[in-house]
Amino acid sequence: MSDQIIRLLQSSICFGTVIMYGAMGEILTEKSGNLNLGVPGIMYLGGISGLAASFFYEFNNPDPSRLVCLVISFLAAFGAAALGGLLYSFLTITLRANQNVTGLTLTIFGGGVANFFGGALNTMAGGVGQISVAATSAAYRATIPGLSGLGLVGKLFFSYGFMVYLAIVLAVVMHWYLSRTRTGLNLRAVGENPATADAAGINVTRNKYLATCLGAGISGLGGLYYTMDYIKGTWGSDGTIESLGWLAVALVIFAMWRPINAIWGSYLFGLLFWVYLVIPGLARKDIELFKMLPYLVTIAVLIVISLRKKRENQPPASLGLPYFREDR
Amino acid sequence: MENTYAIQMKHVTKRFGKVVANDDVSLDIKRGEILSLLGENGSGKTTLMNMLAGIYFPDEVEILVNGTPVTIASPKDAFACGIGMIHQHFKLVDIFTAAENIVLGLHEEGKLDLKAVSARITDICQRYGFVIDPNKKVYNMSVSEKQTVEIVKVLYRGADILILDEPTAVLTPQETDRLFDVMRNMKADGKAMVIITHKLNEVMEVSDRVAVLRKGRYIGDVATADTNPQKLTDMMVGHAVTLNIDRPLVEKRHLRLEVRDLTVRTGEGVKALDGVSFQAFGGEILGIAGISGSGQKELLESIAGLRAAEPGSHVIYHPPAPDEPIAGQHVPVDRAGEELLGKTPRQIHSIGVSMAFVPEDRLGMGLVGTMGMTDNMMLKTYRSGAGPLLDRKSPRELAQRVKDELDVLTPSLNTPVRRLSGGNVQKVLVGREIAQEPSVLMTAYAVRGLDINTSYTIYNLLTAEKCKGVAVIYVGEDLDVLLELCDRILVLCGGQVSGVVDARTTTKEEVGLLMTKFRKEASQA
Numbered sequence: 077m078s079d080q081i082i083r084l085l086q087s088s089i090c091f092g093t094v095i096m097y098g099a100m101g102e103i104l105t106e107k108s109g110n111l112n113l114g115v116p117g118i119m120y121l122g123g124i125s126g127l128a129a130s131f132f133y134e135f136n137n138p139d140p141s142r143l144v145c146l147v148i149s150f151l152a153a154f155g156a157a158a159l160g161g162l163l164y165s166f167l168t169i170t171l172r173a174n175q176n177v178t179g180l181t182l183t184i185f186g187g188g189v190a191n192f193f194g195g196a197l198n199t200m201a202g203g204v205g206q207i208s209v210a211a212t213s214a215a216y217r218a219t220i221p222g223l224s225g226l227g228l229v230g231k232l233f234f235s236y237g238f239m240v241y242l243a244i245v246l247a248v249v250m251h252w253y254l255s256r257t258r259t260g261l262n263l264r265a266v267g268e269n270p271a272t273a274d275a276a277g278i279n280v281t282r283n284k285y286l287a288t289c290l291g292a293g294i295s296g297l298g299g300l301y302y303t304m305d306y307i308k309g310t311w312g313s314d315g316t317i318e319s320l321g322w323l324a325v326a327l328v329i330f331a332m333w334r335p336i337n338a339i340w341g342s343y344l345f346g347l348l349f350w351v352y353l354v355i356p357g358l359a360r361k362d363i364e365l366f367k368m369l370p371y372l373v374t375i376a377v378l379i380v381i382s383l384r385k386k387r388e389n390q391p392p393a394s395l396g397l398p399y400f401r402e403d404r
Numbered sequence: 405m406e407n408t409y410a411i412q413m414k415h416v417t418k419r420f421g422k423v424v425a426n427d428d429v430s431l432d433i434k435r436g437e438i439l440s441l442l443g444e445n446g447s448g449k450t451t452l453m454n455m456l457a458g459i460y461f462p463d464e465v466e467i468l469v470n471g472t473p474v475t476i477a478s479p480k481d482a483f484a485c486g487i488g489m490i491h492q493h494f495k496l497v498d499i500f501t502a503a504e505n506i507v508l509g510l511h512e513e514g515k516l517d518l519k520a521v522s523a524r525i526t527d528i529c530q531r532y533g534f535v536i537d538p539n540k541k542v543y544n545m546s547v548s549e550k551q552t553v554e555i556v557k558v559l560y561r562g563a564d565i566l567i568l569d570e571p572t573a574v575l576t577p578q579e580t581d582r583l584f585d586v587m588r589n590m591k592a593d594g595k596a597m598v599i600i601t602h603k604l605n606e607v608m609e610v611s612d613r614v615a616v617l618r619k620g621r622y623i624g625d626v627a628t629a630d631t632n633p634q635k636l637t638d639m640m641v642g643h644a645v646t647l648n649i650d651r652p653l654v655e656k657r658h659l660r661l662e663v664r665d666l667t668v669r670t671g672e673g674v675k676a677l678d679g680v681s682f683q684a685f686g687g688e689i690l691g692i693a694g695i696s697g698s699g700q701k702e703l704l705e706s707i708a709g710l711r712a713a714e715p716g717s718h719v720i721y722h723p724p725a726p727d728e729p730i731a732g733q734h735v736p737v738d739r740a741g742e743e744l745l746g747k748t749p750r751q752i753h754s755i756g757v758s759m760a761f762v763p764e765d766r767l768g769m770g771l772v773g774t775m776g777m778t779d780n781m782m783l784k785t786y787r788s789g790a791g792p793l794l795d796r797k798s799p800r801e802l803a804q805r806v807k808d809e810l811d812v813l814t815p816s817l818n819t820p821v822r823r824l825s826g827g828n829v830q831k832v833l834v835g836r837e838i839a840q841e842p843s844v845l846m847t848a849y850a851v852r853g854l855d856i857n858t859s860y861t862i863y864n865l866l867t868a869e870k871c872k873g874v875a876v877i878y879v880g881e882d883l884d885v886l887l888e889l890c891d892r893i894l895v896l897c898g899g900q901v902s903g904v905v906d907a908r909t910t911t912k913e914e915v916g917l918l919m920t921k922f923r924k925e926a927s928q929a
Contacts, residue, residue: 258507258516265497265508272495275459276509276557277480385672387499387543401459 082231084354088346089240094119094302096243096342098324100250101295103333105161107254108287109267110168111396113179115295116321117186118160122296123303123317124190126153130212130309131197145212149300157296160186161289169284172398187318190299194311206310213309216301239301243339246294250335263287267392270399280399298324323349326374332381332389345370410435410565410596411456411487414466418451420823422815425451426462429622431615433565438587438597440607440628442640443617444855446813446825449600450492452617453567457489458482469565480509488558489567492600494550496542503538506557528559532589533582547696548579555586566590567598572606573852576695577883577916584610602855604633605884616640641857649863649888651908652871654687659722660875661707661757661844662741667714668702668899676702677713678899684844686724689866689876691890691907693883693915699899700879704846708759709749719744721755724843724873753784758842770833773822777803777814777832780821784840806835810861827854831862838865845869848879863889883912897921 098115105112112118129152134140164182167173194207201207216237223234254260265273266283274280299317303309327345331337348369352358358366381389411433418426426448433439443449454460456467458479467474469485476482482489496505503521522538529536536552545553551571558566568587572580587597587610601607607614608628615625616639623639638644661684668677677699684690692700705711707719720741744752771780781799803817810831814824821829834850847866851859866889870876880886886893890907895918902921905914 256516258510258512261500261504261507261516262509265500268497268499269495272497272505273509275457275479275489275491275495277478277483278509387541390499393498 080354082228084347084350085232086235087350087353088343089236090306091346091349092342092344093236093240093243094298094306094320095324095327095345096247096338097239097298097301098295098321099327099331099338099342100243100247100335101157101291101293101298102325102328103291103331103335103338104250104294105288105291106328106333106392106395107263107267108284108291109270109392109394109397109399110165110284110288111175111179112161112164112182112288112292113176113325114160114164114182114186114292115179115324116318117183118157118292118295119299119302119321119324120186120190120317121160121299122153122157122293123299124193124311125156125296126150126300127207127209127303127309127311128152128193128197130209130304131201131207134209134211135200140211142211142215142218145209146215149209149212149304150297153296153300154293157299158289158293160296161292162285164292165285165288168398169281169288172400175396175398183318183321187315190317191313194313198311209304209309213304216304217308237301237305239297239305243301247335247339254335264392267394270394271401274399274401280401284399295321295324323370326371329391330374330377332377333391344373348373408434409468410470412468412471413452413456414468415464416452416455416462416467417464418448418455418460418462424620426455427620429617429620431622433596433598434613435564435596436591436594437613438591438599438611439625440611440614441598441600441617442602442607442614442636444619444640444827444857446619446828447617447640447855448620449617450569453489453569453598453600456482456487456565456567458487459489483561483563485565486563487565487567488561488563490551490554490558490569490571492569492573494554496550496553498543499541501539501541502536502545502553502556505542505553506538506560508557510561524560525556528556532559532586532593534586547574548576548583551575551583564594565596565598567600569600570602571599572601572603573881574696576919577912578920580606602859603882603884604636604856607636608633618642637856640855649860649885650867651889651891652867653891654871654873656873657685657687658725658873660684660686660724661877662718662720662722663707664718664720666703666706666717666719668699668706668711668717669714670702676899677706680896680899680901682894682901682904684875684877686843686873686875687870688891689870689878689889691886691893692877692879692896693886693893693919694896695919696881698896698919700848700896702899703896704759704848704877704879707744707752707844707846708757709744709747709752713745717745721757721844723755753840756841756843757846758837758840758844759846759848770836771821771829774820776816776818776820777807777812778817780832781806781836781839784836802836802839806832806839810835810858827858830854831858834862834865838869842874844875844877846877846879849881850878851885852881859885883915886915887912895919895921 098119102112102115126149130145130149133145133148160182164178167178168175197207198205216239218237219235224230254264262273262278263283266278266280270280302317323345327338327341331341349367352363352366409432413431416426416429429452441449451460455462456476458476458481461477467476474485476485503518503525506525507521525538534552534556536556542550571583575583591597599611611628613625613627614631614636616623618640664681666677666680667675670676680703694700702711706713721744722741778800781802785799800817806812812828812831814828821832834847837845850862866876866878878890887907893905893907893915894901895903895915897919903918
């Protein structure tokens with residue numbers, strides 16, 4: 077296999093991991109009936125919080141411990157993103173605000189906050205005006221010693237930081253949770269038909285809050301992986317996280333709300349996004365056209381699943397609708 | 405003695421904003437007894453029962469279960485008290501199997517083992533005589549199967565007090581009989597049951613005691629053996645009413661609508677109607693009977709122009725002759741008859757073919773839930789009048805007239821119709837269609853869920869239209885009513901006409917058999 081192909085597959089997997097986190101968080105959220113279009117904003121929040129936490133730690137410690145770097149950035153990212161989800165939950169569940177508007181607002185809010193503090197961090201970092209959290213990034217990118225040197229297999233399967241594998245584990249666990257456990261069944265019922273769930277004695281509000289906050293936390297990990305691993309512990313104000321966030325939303329549809337599908341779907345999206353690397357003689361404008369491929373595939377999938385009308389492949393039936401028990 | 409009462413509700417009051425749904429109601433439910441809860445629409449039956457089931461929280465109440473005071477703040481509390489409610493609108497998740505729906509929300513020990521659940525379900529079914537496949541998805545089920553799942557669901561939770569909210573509204577006579585058998589089995593098992601229904605013959609057949617509510621107040625209770633439908637109706641309404649439908653025979657009947665070989669396919673390509681042919685006459689009520697989903701909806705929709713028919717289908721409209729009283733109110737059409745297929749719904753409506761369809765959720769067709777009565781009247785009239793501004797006066801007058809004539813209970817003409825009780829919503833819909841003075845009036849499930857008094861108001865309205873020379877097509881569920889109200893009955897089965905009978909001479913059994921004539925073929929298609 078040529079180096080070019082290997083590099084393409086590696087890039088696909090890295091790229092896919094970012095959106096897989098975003099999509100998995102959103103799947104969990106949508107299973108509770110909340111359509112959170114704030115995924116890009118939440119990924120921004122996760123990215124900037126992780127970066128800021130590790131920056132302040134590294135900045136104040138001449139000899140930072142890798143483990144501490146990892147833990148505080150991870151917790152900061154997850155926590156900040158979950159807080160974003162909490163804000164969304166409060167607005168849409170408790171105050172019953174419109175979910176679409178709230179989600180879009182959250183996207184704008186997250187992007188604004190992240191780029192504002194990203195710029196501030198760049199200034200504080202001094203030097204060339206580019207923040208870099210080398211120690212933390214190294215911790216995120218550390219591979220398992222020995223395995224990454226196994227030739228082709230090592231390059232293809234073991235050349236990534238731990239978050240690539242965590243994403244896969246998370247997807248499998250989530251699949252098992254949603255399809256095999258009691259609480260998973262309850263959560264799905266909330267998203268399908270909250271009145272039914274309520275009549276069955278399930279606490280709809282608690283399920284929605286939990287799923288939305290946890291889901292936002294998981295989505296936020298996508299932003300963390302992007303800043304720490306994908307762009308190696310720096311900050312870019314170029315809006316990439318936002319476009320990746322929308323791709324994550326598209327991936328939720330592509331995966332037909334199934335975490336297992338999100339695994340291969342995200343890698344496929346990555347492959348489609350980077351496939352221009354192996355096509356020789358492309359001008360810059362052609363590259364941009366190729367980057368549209370994941371979206372085109374999503375549209376195609378939407379058309380196909382709409383035509384087939386299989387009930388199991390449809391979004392949760394109450395997606396986007398507020399629930400109020402005494403409403404009539 | 406404390407064991408005889410399963411539930412005692414004392415001084416229950418519940419308000420929705422300004423509307424008082426229940427006012428100081430006290431009700432006892434006994435063990436090993438089937439209690440019928442009767443009342444007109446909006447009299448607060450469902451609200452009262454919803455408070456037992458934990459859906460609504462009462463403003464003032466004292467509830468005793470088995471003699472012990474309890475507070476029911478959520479459905480969970482209700483289960484803990486052994487109360488289970490089968491709602492009028494099924495509370496099931498469509499994409500789940502029967503077993504998944506049944507265990508939903510339960511906190512049992514151990515991991516989710518659907519096989520063990522299925523075994524227990526089969527056990528319950530055998531005990532009371534149900535038939536159910538635990539692994540069938542709900543969206544593949546018939547209405548009666550869904551209802552069975554609902555009942556098994558509450559039994560699975562160990563409920564010994566069951567509340568059934570209009571359980572027979574969507575069942576065929578045979579399915580109703582089966583349900584009543586199950587109910588009697590449960591009664592023999594010592595369970596307490598409350599059944600809410602509008603059908604007095606069912607009250608007489610299945611219940612032991614009847615409690616009556618009127619306008620949110622408790623009127624009283626009687627043993628079923630000591631009463632009769634007439635007395636019950638008087639109790640419900642508060643004054644004497646006549647329970648006979650006047651069915652005059654109109655001498656001059658003119659051919660108004662001719663349907664020939666009407667074939668319609670659904671979006672999935674399945675034939676919803678297959679070569680349906682019939683004629684409808686002015687001065688006649690043509691009843692359409694059939695199990696729900698036999699093509700009634702498709703039939704009315706294709707006549708009204710809402711649904712495309714296959715080539716070779718014909719719907720011919722014959723306008724009233726100039727000497728008929730209803731002539732000349734609508735757009736003139738060809739005397740020899742005019743094909744309706746291919747025309748837009750608006751054209752068909754302006755010719756004088758009007759449809760009032762009441763779907764299961766009541767708001768799905770014809771009314772906008774968030775708009776008030778006036779605005780809903782305007783939906784049909786906004787095109788009339790000159791100038792760009794809307795004429796709000798005449799719709800308001802029309803709304804007021806419908807409100808007065810049909811006795812619609814609403815705080816104001818501008819209250820969103822979504823907030824009205826189901827029966828009142830229907831009065832608005834049917835009243836508006838009749839006000840269009842059509843020459844063909846199609847109604848589907850016009851009395852679905854309506855109380856007896858309002859139902860008779862609607863029957864009388866339809867009969868009055870018939871006497872004016874209007875061709876009335878009445879799609880109904882209650883066979884007793886079809887037999888009393890209509891002149892002829894057309895029976896649909898699996899999208900085909902399985903028979904046309906004279907309503908004056910036929911029997912309920914004959915119609916019931918026609919309804920299931922091709923049922924096996926239909927389910928295989």
